[in-house]
Amino acid sequence: MLDGGYVRELLAQKPLSPGIEHQVGVLREERRVIKDYDPRDLDEETWEVFYKPTDSVFDYLTDLMLSNHLFGDDLRLEGFYEEKNQPHVIISQPFVDGIHPDWPALVEKLEERGLVHSKPGSTKGHFWVDAGPAGRLLVTDVHEDNIIINRNTGRAELIDVHFSFGSRDSRIQALKALALW
DSSP: OOOHHHHHHHHHHSEEOOOSSEEEEEEGGGTEEEEEEOOSOOOHHHHHHSOOSOSSHHHHHHHHHHHHHHHOOOOEEEEEEEETTEEEEEEEEEOOOEEOOOHHHHHHHHHHTTOEESSTTSOOOOEEEEOGGGOEEEEEOOSGGGEEEETTTOOEEEOSOEEEOSSHHHHHHHHHHTTOO
């Protein structure tokens, strides 16, 4: 368990633009980004505009495992804290020096990494990735804010994507096929 006050202080001292499900801060000395995930449902008005990227903390945490395995990410579970009887999940990931691409560049750079756009010609943020023994997996929540083109390598870095499965069982079967379960 982490000290929630300390986490909030870190985020307030070095904030980055928040996402739908995260408050974000940069730890420049460590060259990492820290994220505070509040798994509570957002209010109905917010969900009218945005969709929910994960259905549960289990989905969220296994999405981190899948991203590390499939994309070579270094997403780390740092810990948890509780605020107003609600859990928060704290993760970190490498800081990527780069730019958020426009949609055509995003698609091009992800295709260079072997991802296949599920609806070519559209701006729907779903891509297929070959997960070897787990088959093709659907990567979701792919949009300009969740991709950074690394300034040093020119490679698209997926910084906050999720995976869609038809059921909890199919998610677990994919994790087992990849020896992550």
